[in-house]
Amino acid sequence: MAKNSAKDIEVKAFATHQVITQPNPLRKVLRRVEEKDLDDPVARAEQALASLSGEFKDWMAIEAQRLSAAWTAVQNDGFTKKLRDELFHAAHDIKGDAATFGFPSAAGIAESLCRVIEHAPDLEKVPAELFTHHINAILAIVHENTRLDRISVSAELSRRLRKVADDYLAYVNRDRPEHLEVILAPSIAPAE
């Protein structure tokens, strides 16, 4: 679909800004349907997603392995910028994807880990156990999550790790109000 031509674009100039309007170039893709229309694209998409779910456990295992490898590299060579970024991205991807893959507790732990990496003033001074507990917990959840009785354990583990990480971050950022504000701000992510 082509964008509007320049002649369709209307520009109104004001003292400090311009307001640019144009006919909606996407208007042709919108169509009115009856209220009783049975076609539900969202339900169709959810069904398609469910059909993919057989692969989610394998995908999650790959993501967890990537995180583990990134941490091993940091242990060997320290927090260079490249290794710090790789550890953060691995954790960040799990934070974003794990709930979709059926591992919401792993997502919570990965979020906690991301916060430590992002807000600790000096990563070399963070106790190594804080990282290993987060990473080992994610690995354990991924490997054990098939049993229902483990799910409440993993949720509790996620809550406790988050509490420990938040207490640590609040302490080490006690003189950095801009970080404290971000650490204490609520997340906008949808609830589990």
Add this chain to the structure above:
Amino acid sequence: MFRIDFNKLRFLVCDDNPHMRRILRTLLHSFGAREVYEAEDGATALEMYSHYVPDIVITDWAMPIFDGLELAQMIRQPESKGNPYAPIIMLTGHSEKRRVTVARDAGVTEFLAKPISAKGLYQRILNVVANPRPFIKTKTYFGPDRRRNTNSAYMGPERRVGEKHEVLQQPSLLDKARSTI
């Protein structure tokens, strides 16, 4: 009630994670989209943006080479030969409010925090299709109007200098359609 003819839309999906790209492709195809182009980094996405001229861009934030924020800034170049007006939906694991503000100030049209859901994605696409906002150009910003609502009871200082008549409304397509029925 309105539906989108997804088979007439061209999407560009940019995410460095192959699993997330697969999920997005699955969702968009099941909505009815046929043309879904994929890039795994910001530089490739920018090239594909110029080549395929997508109607809607869906991008992650954290990516190699340059990230989704930089991609949005490069698309929103008012003097560029390409289309600087395409809706950009940022789909990201970043879930802090300040990130939403930063994305908005880079010209992102909609923000969708992961975990992704079919409903959330559909709603964002419906919004950019049915309710386009006017674009604003200032010395430091070019992108969709960052004011989503006009509050007639607002008592604070105006951030844009000018009189009341300088606030220009663009009725939504849904409102226009309703008024003609």
